[in-house]
Amino acid sequence: MKLIVANLINEALQSVPELLAAAADLDIETTVERTRDASHGDFASNVAMRLSKPAKKNPRDIASSIIDALGVNPMIASVEIAGPGFINFHLSPSAFHAELKFILDAGENYGRQAKKDAPKILLEFISANPTGPLHVGHGRHAAYGASVGNLLEAVGYPVHREYYVNDAGRQMDILGASVWLRWLEANGVEVSFPSGGYRGEYIREIAAEIDTATLVPPAASDVLAGLPLDAPGGDKEEYVEAIIAKAKSLQGDDGFDHIRQQSLESIRADIEDDLAEFGVTFDRWYSEQSLIKTGRIDDALAVLESRGMLYRKDGATWFPATKFGDEKDRVVVRENGVKTYFASDIAYHFDKRERGYHYLIDILGADHHGYVTRVRAGLVAMGYEGDTLEVELVQFVTLYRGGKKMQMSTRSGEFDTLRQLRAEVGNDAARFYYVMRSNDQHLDFDLDIATTQSNDNPVFYIQYAHARIARVFARAGESGMNWDQDNGRANLGKLTTSQEKSLMSALSRYPEIIELAAKNRAPQTLVHYLRDLVSDFHSSYNAHKVLVDDANLRDARLALYKAVKTVVANGLAILGVSAPEEM
RNA sequence: GCGCCCGUAGCUCAAUCGGAUAGAGCACCGGAUUUCUAAUCCGGUGGUUGCAGGUUCGAGUCCUGCCGGGCGCGCCA
Incomplete structure (x- = not known):
């Protein structure tokens, strides 16, 4: 939907040569954003302010000439200059009706896109040592990694999920x-x-x-x-x-x-x-032992050797990591002839690239951040671009029960396992809570809240909206008011209440949210969106009855609710949370 | 000591390459159901965005310094 506005601005710029030159380096789409305040319209562009400096003109003057050059588009109701030079776009109802119909047509594919020439991504996550069951901290890696993988796939990247098994040493x-x-x-x-x-x-x-x-x-x-x-x-x-x-x-x-x-x-x-x-699966479990057996470590070391990236000192073999910004050089083969963990890790990343994955994402615990520089250094030293390895760090999880912090430790055997957590709060609540916060924030996981089935618990709030809509459709059937979809589509103009307008606007944001969440590797963006969306839904539901006698209005509202149900289900699917038909 | 992450309402957190009056939930106060699921809704109270400078049309966001918290600095994995 954003593209409608961006294209319009682009066309307008074509007819204003002096601005066109100034805008050469500017991606217009990035100037268009949703407004925070409805009085500012539906979309706003700061293009005039951005062009102010290169064009050496007053932003409001630039905005004015862009508006004058705008063509007529039935999707746009009105355009105005506001504040320091924002251009505010009010979309016409037909624009939202078109999007709503698109949601109904696309169904579970709404929010998904194909991307041309997308690099194959190798997403490695969890990779917990196979010395015991996963604990609650790994659960966060699992939920986060799985959701990020789903987001990347939704926006068109082929994603290969891998778990590195540290089964040597x-x-x-x-x-x-x-x-x-x-x-x-x-x-x-x-x-x-x-x-x-x-x-x-x-x-x-x-x-x-x-x-x-x-x-x-x-x-x-x-x-x-x-x-x-x-x-x-x-x-x-x-x-x-x-x-x-x-x-x-x-x-x-x-x-x-x-x-x-x-x-x-x-x-x-x-x-x-x-x-x-837990709904988390991998395309491959990559064994460190296999890395050794297949000679992959020796291959990687040979590559480094051939590029002059190894030296001997004190009986050990060293990698000159300081040449690539690391604090100190690192040993790859110890004095006793045993290869270090770092050697395995270089070899593993070497192998990832050799297998044809051109973009690598590692999801690691925050305590591994010291490792990032040297692994990247290894790739660069072997001739790969350093920026094709992206590392997302996941901060620690602290469990609370009864307001008290719980201790977790693997060796002492006193940890709380992921399995115990799932049994206690359920997979849905666990998946949801794990990704509710940004991965770079510490997570306080309150067991008491996650287990309550009340309005304290956002996962139920969202699922409830889905179940409520399912119930409305069931009720419609029972009452002989089956949804006539064609009639609904023909009567979308009847959706005129403030709640319905907000809801249509919120629905149309979904693809933009998916794109943003994928780009930022930030499933919590989707979490917050879903909460906002269903909040609009619950408001509308409480304010206006759906199953009214007026069939035109009824079918139109059912169309709207069907679209809400679709978007909620699609969003929850990306988070790995179920969308129940009844609760 | 050096490096990375973080600091926003009483609590837990949002905030779109840097955008307009910093938003939600919880908590607290007051209301709504003869109605499609009240696991819901409506209204209200609540802020010097850790501190001090800087960059600019504009800073919670970018830069510098300081304060506070977490993590890391092995020929361990």
């Missing part, structure tokens, strides 16, 4: 050792559980579930022999290492590997199930 050994000890415990072999191990109850469950048929538990004396002291009194890392070494020597490398891989897969599969129930 020491933490996997710790996981394997933790499960091993719990398995021994279940077989009557008691060993002091390491303070640096994974203590959660789920470890016992995994130990009970995995296939151990080929394994024989060692004697307790063999396990205990030569073990150092755990903290306090001893070193907790040293103790964990000793346990891992014991596991490997007593079960054999193959035996320990068996336990570790089964534990890993059990947890990964559990995460996948959890997310699927």
